Amino acid sequence: MGALLDAQSWRTLLENWPIFAAGLLQTVVASVLSMLLAAAIGLVMGAFALAPVRLLRWVNRVYVEFFRNTPLLVQVFFLYYGLPQVHVVIPTLWVGVLGLSIYTGAYIAEVLRAGFQAVPRGQMEAGLASGLTYSQVVRRIILPQALRFTLPPLTNQFVNLVKNSQVLALIAGFDLMYQTDSWSSQTALYVQAYIAAAVLYLALTLPLATWARRMERRMNRQLQRRADAGVTEVA
Amino acid sequence: MHLETGFLSGRKRALAAVAALTLGLALALGGCGGGGGAAGTAANGGSSTPNIDAIKSRGVLRVGVKADVLGFGYKNPQTNQYEGYEIDIAHELAKRLLGDPNKVELTTVTAKTRQGLLDSGQVDMVIATFTITPERQKVIDFSPVYYTDGIQLLVKRDSGIKSLKDLNGKVIAVAQGADTGQKLQEKAKELGVTIQTAEYASYAEDMAALQNGRAQAFATDGSILKYYENQDPSTVILPDRYSEEPYGIAIKKGNKDLLDFVTKAIDDMKQSGELQQLIRKWKLSGSV
Numbered sequence: 001m002g003a004l005l006d007a008q009s010w011r012t013l014l015e016n017w018p019i020f021a022a023g024l025l026q027t028v029v030a031s032v033l034s035m036l037l038a039a040a041i042g043l044v045m046g047a048f049a050l051a052p053v054r055l056l057r058w059v060n061r062v063y064v065e066f067f068r069n070t071p072l073l074v075q076v077f078f079l080y081y082g083l084p085q086v087h088v089v090i091p092t093l094w095v096g097v098l099g100l101s102i103y104t105g106a107y108i109a110e111v112l113r114a115g116f117q118a119v120p121r122g123q124m125e126a127g128l129a130s131g132l133t134y135s136q137v138v139r140r141i142i143l144p145q146a147l148r149f150t151l152p153p154l155t156n157q158f159v160n161l162v163k164n165s166q167v168l169a170l171i172a173g174f175d176l177m178y179q180t181d182s183w184s185s186q187t188a189l190y191v192q193a194y195i196a197a198a199v200l201y202l203a204l205t206l207p208l209a210t211w212a213r214r215m216e217r218r219m220n221r222q223l224q225r226r227a228d229a230g231v232t233e234v235a
Numbered sequence: 236m237h238l239e240t241g242f243l244s245g246r247k248r249a250l251a252a253v254a255a256l257t258l259g260l261a262l263a264l265g266g267c268g269g270g271g272g273a274a275g276t277a278a279n280g281g282s283s284t285p286n287i288d289a290i291k292s293r294g295v296l297r298v299g300v301k302a303d304v305l306g307f308g309y310k311n312p313q314t315n316q317y318e319g320y321e322i323d324i325a326h327e328l329a330k331r332l333l334g335d336p337n338k339v340e341l342t343t344v345t346a347k348t349r350q351g352l353l354d355s356g357q358v359d360m361v362i363a364t365f366t367i368t369p370e371r372q373k374v375i376d377f378s379p380v381y382y383t384d385g386i387q388l389l390v391k392r393d394s395g396i397k398s399l400k401d402l403n404g405k406v407i408a409v410a411q412g413a414d415t416g417q418k419l420q421e422k423a424k425e426l427g428v429t430i431q432t433a434e435y436a437s438y439a440e441d442m443a444a445l446q447n448g449r450a451q452a453f454a455t456d457g458s459i460l461k462y463y464e465n466q467d468p469s470t471v472i473l474p475d476r477y478s479e480e481p482y483g484i485a486i487k488k489g490n491k492d493l494l495d496f497v498t499k500a501i502d503d504m505k506q507s508g509e510l511q512q513l514i515r516k517w518k519l520s521g522s523v
Binding site: 081084085089092170172178181182185186187188190 | 346347350351370371373374375408411412414416417433434435436443444447448449
């Protein structure tokens with residue numbers, strides 16, 4: 001209890017805020033880059049799952065199963081320690097970004113596949129029958145519904161990505177976790193260090209979750225309005 | 236107009252979550268404050284040597300040691316036994332305390348884990364190339380110095396690096412939890428060069444970083460580097476020393492009876508020449 005309430009320890013923490021700020025910045029940079037890349041990988045791989053070509057569907061399965069079911073740390077250590085032995089040295093930040101993207105991309109592909117498959121098949125046929133082109137049907141009918149199904153699990157993936165970004169700490173990637181570890185082992189103020197880190201991680205992940213909940217509600221309302229309008233037209 | 240699910244709004248829910256987390260942490264920390272410390276001594280039924288009594292009734296001295304520092308604390312892969320200067324000291328302390336040098340239980344520690352094991356009471360003391368520093372003395376008690384070493388640099392032979400000066404703008408691999416990085420940064424400032432230190436959880440990872448070119452040097456105490464220099468003939472230890480590293484036996488803050496015991500033991504072993512003899516036995520380059 002003493003360590004938790006010691007004012008001097010908390011003062012020391014506040015005096016050293018630039019160290020934590022530097023770590024937070026690196027975590028944000030790594031997370032944002034990884035989110036973009038993971039989304040791209042997830043989109044392509046998710047599309048493969050729905051492709052009419054058997055080979056592409058097979059590529060999707062192999063990719064998703066392999067990267068979802070091997071630990072992130074194994075993948076990152078392979079990139080960091082393994083590749084240099086075959087003379088491929090990727091800069092540390094990019095090792096983290098690549099690892100996080102490849103790993104999270106597999107999850108996102110799976111989420112998107114499930115989302116698209118959750119939209120009833122009849123919707124496409126009905127859309128085409130009412131004279132819309134294929135791309136119009138996808139854009140206006142299928143995608144809005146699929147997004148609604150996938151937004152909550154997608155948000156979870158991005159929150160997980162932010163938390164998983166701490167693999168950088170293990171390869172001297174100067175992220176928030178690395179700086180927290182480093183500072184706490186110098187000062188022995190472990191209580192202050194890890195509480196501060198938890199609060200800073202929350203500052204990144206909570207807004208993400210809150211925003212997603214808001215988006216979800218908005219989409220639900222839009223769909224409700226459309227449905228109401230449809231009903232009145234029919235009546 | 237929308238209906239909020241649950242009984243709390245989003246913002247209140249988030250606040251409640253943070254509050255709950257902080258409270259949980261506080262309870263967890265408050266709940267395990269037992270053992271050791273001034274409070275522990277006061278609560279003990281008047282005995283002035285509670286920790287020594289506990290060791291005697293347990294019948295074994297628990298010591299945290301290194302497993303990867305040749306000549307100090309090294310777990311020999313052939314015999315699976317710990318050996319080295321610090322291991323011999325641990326046995327000597329067991330002999331003085333329990334009358335039998337073998338009544339010792341050794342636990343492997345690293346620079347990163349040694350403090351936690353000490354704080355949580357999983358080991359009675361740590362003899363693990365632990366440098367005495369003013370910051371650490373605030374949270375740990377140290378015995379008198381039993382060995383003095385210094386930070387040195389291990390580099391690739393063909394790199395042309397001769398000293399810290401040549402590492403301007405380069406990356407130096409150091410151990411996390413060690414004070415090497417801090418001390419090198421101070422030295423670099425004096426020399427007017429800029430270095431970046433990258434901390435790794437183990438010496439093996441530091442070595443890997445040097446070997447695969449992510450770091451241009453690996454810095455730690457000379458005695459530790461010796462093992463890695465032997466391992467890889469393409470590397471060499473540079474002669475310059477960048478610090479004084481006085482090693483002490485670490486005891487949990489407030490365990491006064493144990494501290495008095497190790498202080499007397501180390502002073503005795505210095506007086507009698509026993510420490511100097513052990514240093515010769517293990518062919519160490521430093522001094523008491």
